[in-house]
Amino acid sequence: MENTQKTAVDQTPLVEMKDISISFGGVHAVDNASCELYPGEVVGLLGHNGAGKSTLIKILSGAYSRDSGQIFIDGKEATITNPRHAKEFGIETIYQTLALADNVDAAANLYLGREILTRWGTLDDAAMEAETRKVMNRLNPNFTRFKDPVAQLSGGQRQSVAIARAIHFNARILIMDEPTAALGPAETEQVGQLIHQLKADGIGIFLISHDIHDVFDLADRVVVMKNGAVVGSAKTSDVSKDEVLGMIILGNCPPGATPGPGASTD
Amino acid sequence: MADQQPEFKERALVRFLRATEVDTRLLGMIGALLLIWIGFHLYGHFVNGYGAFLTPRNLWNLSVQTSSIAVMATGMVLVIVTRHIDLSVGSLLGFTAMIMGVVQVWILPEFLGLGHPMTWVITVIVGITFGALIGAFQGALIAYLNIPAFIVTLGGLLIWRGASYLLARGETIAPVDQTFSLIGGGPYGTIGAVGSWIFGGLVCLAIIALLISGRRERIKFGFTTRPMWAELLIGAIGTGVVIGAVMVMNAYPWPKGIIKRYAAENNMDVADVGVISHGFAIPILVAIAVGIAMTFLATRTRFGRYVFAIGGNPEAAELAGIDTKKMTMKIFALMGALTGIAAVIASARLKSATLALGQFDELYVIAAAVIGGTSFAGGIGTIYGAILGALVMQSLQSGMVLIGFDAAIQQMVVGCVLVLAVFLDNLYRRKSV
Numbered sequence: 001m002e003n004t005q006k007t008a009v010d011q012t013p014l015v016e017m018k019d020i021s022i023s024f025g026g027v028h029a030v031d032n033a034s035c036e037l038y039p040g041e042v043v044g045l046l047g048h049n050g051a052g053k054s055t056l057i058k059i060l061s062g063a064y065s066r067d068s069g070q071i072f073i074d075g076k077e078a079t080i081t082n083p084r085h086a087k088e089f090g091i092e093t094i095y096q097t098l099a100l101a102d103n104v105d106a107a108a109n110l111y112l113g114r115e116i117l118t119r120w121g122t123l124d125d126a127a128m129e130a131e132t133r134k135v136m137n138r139l140n141p142n143f144t145r146f147k148d149p150v151a152q153l154s155g156g157q158r159q160s161v162a163i164a165r166a167i168h169f170n171a172r173i174l175i176m177d178e179p180t181a182a183l184g185p186a187e188t189e190q191v192g193q194l195i196h197q198l199k200a201d202g203i204g205i206f207l208i209s210h211d212i213h214d215v216f217d218l219a220d221r222v223v224v225m226k227n228g229a230v231v232g233s234a235k236t237s238d239v240s241k242d243e244v245l246g247m248i249i250l251g252n253c254p255p256g257a258t259p260g261p262g263a264s265t266d
Numbered sequence: 267m268a269d270q271q272p273e274f275k276e277r278a279l280v281r282f283l284r285a286t287e288v289d290t291r292l293l294g295m296i297g298a299l300l301l302i303w304i305g306f307h308l309y310g311h312f313v314n315g316y317g318a319f320l321t322p323r324n325l326w327n328l329s330v331q332t333s334s335i336a337v338m339a340t341g342m343v344l345v346i347v348t349r350h351i352d353l354s355v356g357s358l359l360g361f362t363a364m365i366m367g368v369v370q371v372w373i374l375p376e377f378l379g380l381g382h383p384m385t386w387v388i389t390v391i392v393g394i395t396f397g398a399l400i401g402a403f404q405g406a407l408i409a410y411l412n413i414p415a416f417i418v419t420l421g422g423l424l425i426w427r428g429a430s431y432l433l434a435r436g437e438t439i440a441p442v443d444q445t446f447s448l449i450g451g452g453p454y455g456t457i458g459a460v461g462s463w464i465f466g467g468l469v470c471l472a473i474i475a476l477l478i479s480g481r482r483e484r485i486k487f488g489f490t491t492r493p494m495w496a497e498l499l500i501g502a503i504g505t506g507v508v509i510g511a512v513m514v515m516n517a518y519p520w521p522k523g524i525i526k527r528y529a530a531e532n533n534m535d536v537a538d539v540g541v542i543s544h545g546f547a548i549p550i551l552v553a554i555a556v557g558i559a560m561t562f563l564a565t566r567t568r569f570g571r572y573v574f575a576i577g578g579n580p581e582a583a584e585l586a587g588i589d590t591k592k593m594t595m596k597i598f599a600l601m602g603a604l605t606g607i608a609a610v611i612a613s614a615r616l617k618s619a620t621l622a623l624g625q626f627d628e629l630y631v632i633a634a635a636v637i638g639g640t641s642f643a644g645g646i647g648t649i650y651g652a653i654l655g656a657l658v659m660q661s662l663q664s665g666m667v668l669i670g671f672d673a674a675i676q677q678m679v680v681g682c683v684l685v686l687a688v689f690l691d692n693l694y695r696r697k698s699v
Contacts, residue, residue: 101582112586113586122562
């Protein structure tokens with residue numbers, strides 16, 4: 001396959017997270033976890049609720065500060081201690097909660113933290129709304145409520161605002177935490193197409209889900225976590241869905257996968 | 267027929283509101299204000315035999331009394347919008363007023379001599395700077411040490427009141443600099459009849475210009491515009507209110523004693539001086555300027571956008587890369603600076619810095635913001651609402667003084683109004699969402 005060529009081992013990974021640990025009040029939420037992401041690759045990060053996948057990814061997006069471990073972007077060690085740093089490295093995140101300011105409109109959310117200003121330094125609301133209309137037209141042509149606070153929008157509409165915000169600023173690394181949780185079948189299909197398109201542009205994508213069916217067909221590779229540790233990683237072409245389920249539920253590493261520190265020993 | 271009448275009326279009202287884009291809360295507040303004004307006037311008229319409320323003199327006093335609270339209320343909006351509270355503004359007002367008293371009465375005359383023209387400038391700068399620094403300090407405790415704003419500013423309420431006692435050893439510091447005292451209003455601290463007409467004319471022009479440019483913008487971007495009759499109506503009401511205000515302020519002449527003194531100072535005969543109008547007082551101009559600046563800050567700048575985003579979803583704001591801690595500190599610094607401005611007005615008005623200055627002001631300021639539609643749930647509030655809210659609170663207060671309510675009853679009424687306002691606010695939100 002085309003993608004297996006791209007993700008050849010000699011290429012520098014876009015992101016390499018190495019031996020990341022974080023604990024909250026004595027609970028090891030993430031324990032010595034490592035994983036990498038190559039340009040144009042979709043990595044499915046799988047595991048039960050509470051397996052530590054969201055926490056691991058929030059370390060990459062700057063929402064949490066790790067206790068130990070290193071993050072390399074393009075092979076260079078990166079300091080990411082807050083979301084601003086992550087954005088400087090081109091890391092954009094679509095959070096499970098969407099992280100929208102409910103009381104302001106779509107344009108204000110899209111440009112939150114990166115507002116377009118007029119030459120007098122004031123907000124250029126007209127320009128921001130015009131840009132937002134363009135982006136949303138491409139992403140979700142049914143979206144028309146540009147003046148309403150996003151609290152009044154439907155789940156799918158809110159989701160598209162969050163997605164638009166993540167892809168509008170030339171992301172190189174995209175993190176999608178349960179991106180289709182609030183969506184219907186048609187919209188889920190749309191997100192699938194979007195992922196293919198972004199992948200073709202060479203963007204690396206972390207796709208987080210507790211549901212293997214959401215991820216398996218879209219991902220080039222899966223990384224499975226259990227109890228804060230990485231069970232193993234495998235190319236989706238080398239393992240079956242059932243084997244991955246075994247990794248998620250039992251922590252068993254099948255022959256086609258590379259075991260991690262969290263793999264069960266028997 | 268009788269059944270259909272109200273329904274038709276309601277629809278007409280809804281259509282009217284939609285066409286003019288006036289929000290119902292603003293209408294409600296204006297209604298409450300008129301009710302208070304007319305109510306107090308009629309009560310005075312029938313019970314005391316003299317309706318004192320709707321007189322130029324009282325309305326002029328009301329405008330001056332409202333200024334200090336209104337200035338602080340504009341800052342409190344931003345504080346409450348970001349889900350914080352500032353209980354220290356009354357004490358901080360007292361403390362900064364005391365600092366300014368010390369500076370202009372004890373310190374500056376030693377270096378500059380009495381009545382130096384720079385005295386008031388230095389004093390005002392010192393006052394606003396101190397206010398901002400103390401506000402920033404409280405904000406830093408809230409943002410970086412994660413101490414709840416309620417606790418930090420409750421501590422501040424006690425600390426700054428105590429500090430002003432220590433600073434002046436419990437004395438009243440007076441008299442303040444002559445020029446400084448003009449900022450507090452009083453017969454000399456006004457812009458007179460001609461000045462008021464010029465000011466009023468400029469405001470009218472600004473209203474018309476805003477309406478025209480707003481309409482042009484909407485047409486340019488293809489948004490729906492208000493019907494022409496609605497634009498004209500809004501313009502007519504806006505300019506009408508301004509002209510009315512100018513006429514009322516000008517209808518309050520200087521008292522005879524002041525005229526006599528003025529005549530003596532200028533070697534004129536009392537008869538030659540004639541009648542001199544007060545016109546707008548300087549404190550109300552200060553409050554209007556602050557209101558405009560704060561509205562601009564809240565709606566047209568990045569800072570204002572972040573304030574509302576933080577209020578709507580603090581976590582989302584942080585994840586979007588906004589430095590929410592720094593913002594919190596800045597907001598409290600701004601609140602402190604505005605408290606400094608309010609302290610200038612309040613102490614200039616009294617021509618002294620007293621120990622009790624600003625006591626209970628925090629409650630009036632918070633009440634003004636809340637009555638003006640600022641929600642404790644965060645993310646919602648307007649500057650103009652808070653200024654109107656300040657006017658409502660002050661109208662209640664001075665109305666009760668005018669008709670001779672007991673001080674105890676005054677407090678109880680203010681307390682009830684505050685609770686009622688929040689209840690009505692909840693009702694309003696539940697209906698509108």
